[in-house]
Amino acid sequence: MMLPKLSRYALIILAIVVMSLYLPNLYNKIFDKKTGKTQLFFSPVIKKFMFREMVGEGHRFVTQDENGKTYDRQSFETLIPFVYYKNMELWGKLPLTIDGHVFDKQTIKKNRQVFEFKPRMIADRTPRIQVFPLFESKPGVTRLRFPKDAFRMTDRMEFINVDTNIVDEKMTGQFTQALKQAKFLFPAKLVAGKVSILKPFDEGFFIVDAGGDLFQIKRAKGQPVIVKITIPAGINIRSIKIPENKKKEIYGILLSQKGNLYLISYNKYRLIKMPLINYDPDTMDFKLLINPLYRTAVYSSNQTIYSVAMDNLYRPIAQYHRVMFTGKKTMADRVFEVIFPFYIKTMDKTSGYLQFNTVGSGRLFFIGNAFSLPFAVLIMRTRKFEFKKNWFDLTVVIFTGLYGLIATIIINPEP
Amino acid sequence: MFLSILYKEWLKIRIYWVIALMLNLFVIGWLFLGLRHLFIIEHAEMIWYQIFEIGTLHYTHVKYFLIITGMIIGAAQFIPEMIGHRFRLSLHLPIGPNVLVLWSALIGFISVGVLAVLDAVLLYAVIGIYFPHEAAQSAFLTVLPWLWAGLIAYMGTALTAMEPQLSRKLVYLAIAGGFVWFFCSGHDYESYNRVLWKPVLVSLLFIPAVFLPAFRYRNRSL
Numbered sequence: 001m002m003l004p005k006l007s008r009y010a011l012i013i014l015a016i017v018v019m020s021l022y023l024p025n026l027y028n029k030i031f032d033k034k035t036g037k038t039q040l041f042f043s044p045v046i047k048k049f050m051f052r053e054m055v056g057e058g059h060r061f062v063t064q065d066e067n068g069k070t071y072d073r074q075s076f077e078t079l080i081p082f083v084y085y086k087n088m089e090l091w092g093k094l095p096l097t098i099d100g101h102v103f104d105k106q107t108i109k110k111n112r113q114v115f116e117f118k119p120r121m122i123a124d125r126t127p128r129i130q131v132f133p134l135f136e137s138k139p140g141v142t143r144l145r146f147p148k149d150a151f152r153m154t155d156r157m158e159f160i161n162v163d164t165n166i167v168d169e170k171m172t173g174q175f176t177q178a179l180k181q182a183k184f185l186f187p188a189k190l191v192a193g194k195v196s197i198l199k200p201f202d203e204g205f206f207i208v209d210a211g212g213d214l215f216q217i218k219r220a221k222g223q224p225v226i227v228k229i230t231i232p233a234g235i236n237i238r239s240i241k242i243p244e245n246k247k248k249e250i251y252g253i254l255l256s257q258k259g260n261l262y263l264i265s266y267n268k269y270r271l272i273k274m275p276l277i278n279y280d281p282d283t284m285d286f287k288l289l290i291n292p293l294y295r296t297a298v299y300s301s302n303q304t305i306y307s308v309a310m311d312n313l314y315r316p317i318a319q320y321h322r323v324m325f326t327g328k329k330t331m332a333d334r335v336f337e338v339i340f341p342f343y344i345k346t347m348d349k350t351s352g353y354l355q356f357n358t359v360g361s362g363r364l365f366f367i368g369n370a371f372s373l374p375f376a377v378l379i380m381r382t383r384k385f386e387f388k389k390n391w392f393d394l395t396v397v398i399f400t401g402l403y404g405l406i407a408t409i410i411i412n413p414e415p
Numbered sequence: 416m417f418l419s420i421l422y423k424e425w426l427k428i429r430i431y432w433v434i435a436l437m438l439n440l441f442v443i444g445w446l447f448l449g450l451r452h453l454f455i456i457e458h459a460e461m462i463w464y465q466i467f468e469i470g471t472l473h474y475t476h477v478k479y480f481l482i483i484t485g486m487i488i489g490a491a492q493f494i495p496e497m498i499g500h501r502f503r504l505s506l507h508l509p510i511g512p513n514v515l516v517l518w519s520a521l522i523g524f525i526s527v528g529v530l531a532v533l534d535a536v537l538l539y540a541v542i543g544i545y546f547p548h549e550a551a552q553s554a555f556l557t558v559l560p561w562l563w564a565g566l567i568a569y570m571g572t573a574l575t576a577m578e579p580q581l582s583r584k585l586v587y588l589a590i591a592g593g594f595v596w597f598f599c600s601g602h603d604y605e606s607y608n609r610v611l612w613k614p615v616l617v618s619l620l621f622i623p624a625v626f627l628p629a630f631r632y633r634n635r636s637l
Binding site for chain 1: 459460461463466468547586593594604605608609610617621627631
């Protein structure tokens with residue numbers, strides 16, 4: 001009799017796992033509300049932070065500055081004219097004059113850039129097969145083309161011919177030798193680059209060697225071009241993102257193991273540290289908005305949005321943060337906490353890897369668990385199951401609430 | 416006695432196992448032909464780009480065939496036993512009924528497992544013809560949860576077939592289906608790499624779970 005009893009509890013555990021995988025998802029599918037994240041900007045006109053936030057279903061937005069003053073849509077856009085410069089042109093407001101400087105369409109277009117860095121973009125948060133095409137940086141034609149080989153970093157820089165799937169020893173020897181001459185230590189710790197032929201030009205790959213040093217590797221007219229980049233001591237590189245933007249102000253963004261963000265500038269590869277407070281690269285989306293006057297870093301978790309406005313030299317001039325409407329708990333969130341004591345989280349937009357983590361729903365779970373218990377007792381009485389024999393069912397219900405209640409009912413004890 | 420049970424189970428499933436083997440070989444063969452055709456009509460560098468950067472998976476159909484295999488073997492092994500209550504005869508063999516059920520389930524589990532290993536090895540070999548070993552290794556890691564889903568499909572079918580009560584059959588189907596769905600829910604390559612061990616460990620509970628339906632069958636039918 002012992003074995004069937006254990007077998008029953010095995011099935012109850014399996015049922016609880018399945019329910020905690022799918023029932024919370026089903027609940028969210030039914031009760032989720034349409035809420036967008038807050039858009040936050042620094043106004044170069046009034047020198048204040050301004051935001052536009054969805055606060056309900058349909059098109060219920062609030063548009064305010066950091067002091068709580070409300071604006072209509074057009075006034076809001078007029079106060080951040082570098083973002084909405086096409087509307088400014090349409091409304092006949094170009095050229096603009098701000099702080100005595102005149103900005104026409106071309107100047108704005110030339111001096112603006114938006115750069116995003118999301119947790120999913122961190123090298124160790126999304127799987128990537130470590131084989132990459134090294135583009136010809138000087139193709140001699142108007143567009144980049146995919147090369148006929150791809151490389152991987154082993155104890156050398158190995159090029160594999162894509163037609164034959166065989167290592168190209170000549171090319172491999174050529175690049176490996178060049179890297180060794182530049183004091184590159186194999187194997188590589190990190191390979192970062194933008195694999196696209198739609199980019200305007202190619203900056204090759206930024207590769208961290210076994211010693212933690214950073215190198216830029218390009219192919220120019222078939223020949224290796226290697227630059228060893230001096231980075232300040234103590235910065236252990238975790239990830240790099242290369243945007244390859246026509247503006248040619250920054251090569252890319254570098255994330256250190258300590259969670260600090262740096263821009264790699266075109267000015268001798270100098271690293272510019274972003275002055276961010278409470279930034280968590282594993283959970284927060286980061287955006288850098290560059291316009292002719294200011295640089296604004298905006299980063300947010302699910303609850304709070306932060307921003308730092310900087311001058312052209314990336315010196316902070318103002319900071320702001322607020323709890324977003326999407327971060328506020330709704331009635332549906334509270335009911336969720338009551339019904340589901342926990343759930344198994346499998347997907348997360350911050351990572352390309354799936355999870356299987358048990359996550360507590362919140363403090364209100366004990367209400368649901370407390371309600372489940374008398375139900376379980378009632379059902380045991382109705383079905384005439386002995387408490388003495390089946391006390392463990394009640395323990396299961398106490399700890400797993402609704403899941404345990406359903407599981408012990410549908411997989412009832414054997415007489 | 417184990418060899419006798421093995422022989423008995425093999426007699427039941429051999430035709431279906433060979434059909435499943437052919438089915439799985441066909442799937443891998445189809446993959447090979449598909450890749451060969453792709454490399455004829457498309458530039459190799461674009462195919463490599465699509466696989467490594469875009470994450471195109473050319474072997475997603477592998478996902479379904481071991482699940483079908485698990486269901487076929489599970490059904491072939493236990494449904495005939497339940498028809499006409501033949502399972503009662505098996506339970507009278509000179510061996511404990513729980514041991515008999517466990518051996519029977521393990522034999523079926525291993526027979527599906529052999530096909531899973533075959534699928535994985537052949538997939539690695541086929542991908543390795545056209546892509547570097549990194550891609551073959553990635554394909555192997557990507558299909559692991561799908562292959563495990565095939566084994567869960569087998570266990571779910573065995574549980575369902577042995578269970579005498581219809582409503583409880585549906586419960587077992589839902590539990591097994593929930594696990595199978597989870598193991599097949601990743602859409603990108605290697606997305607289960609960091610987590611696979613956890614649900615696999617939990618789903619091992621399907622093995623002791625077979626005792627309950629067998630117990631219920633025995634106590635209601637004898």
